[in-house]
Amino acid sequence: MSDQHSEHTPYRGRFAPSPTGPLHFGSLITAVASYCEAKSNHGKWLVRIEDTDIPRIYPGSETHILQCLEAFEFEIDEQILFQKDRLDIYNDVLEQLHQKHAIYACQCTRKMLGSNAIYQGTCKNLHLDFEHQAIRVKVNEDPITFIDILQGEQTANLATELGDFVLKRRDGIINYQLAVVVDDYLQGITHVVRGADLLDNTARQIWLGKLLDYPQLRYLHLPLAMNDQGQKLSKQNLAQALDPSNASKLLQQAFSALQQPDVALDRPSNMLKQAVQQWQIHRVPQTTMLSGTYF
Structure with a gap:
């Protein structure tokens, strides 16, 4: 893997909602934080619609996302x-991984795997044809450690916690993990705030980035807004x-x-300008959940 972006690399951030439902207050927190962090670092702020999971796209949600971006005057x-326009790019990257012997075809169904969350590598040495099969990427037992700007040091062992994971489903749907890594690279993203x-x-995603050099x-993971049942705001929980x-x-x-x-009530573009000028990332709570409830 090449070196981490240097301190002199211009900051490029992004907001990447998926149209599996309308934006809610938790989405707004991510949009605002990623925007203010990028702009306060004199960087660029990009928007990407993560719509590879076509069966889960909720009618009208893409329109709602675009309406909100306009109304909030980002x-x-x-x-x-x-992303749905870029499927050929993701398939080309899969071919690169194939050339590196980093992926393999898997015929295991959910029913066959049962409730076991850690994939045991059942198909790793079967050399199955890639057509009409899921595609998994090989992992190893080297721990992956990174410093999250807000949450501190994080370590994971993919082999013992997850196993080889799917990059393309049997039905041809490209997995989020692959698409996000490829697009962050191709868009020159330096910082991910989510x-x-x-x-x-x-x-x-770090593992895939290493395989692809x-x-x-840099990562910054924000605390989540909660509903009054103490659940994170999400489309599944019918967040407003x-x-x-x-x-x-x-x-x-x-x-x-x-x-x-505090930011004075004004038209959104003026409020965002004021927020960027006085943005202080160290004031964001260093937790995974926001205290208080939001919708």
């Missing part, structure tokens, strides 16, 4: 990228959709949840 620095629910994905990214017509008030609530200095 300044997006480059053209919005849609929710703490994705913290355990990071070791997988991509530069190591963001109301684009209430953008300014919602921005104020997001700044408050991130424990940032």
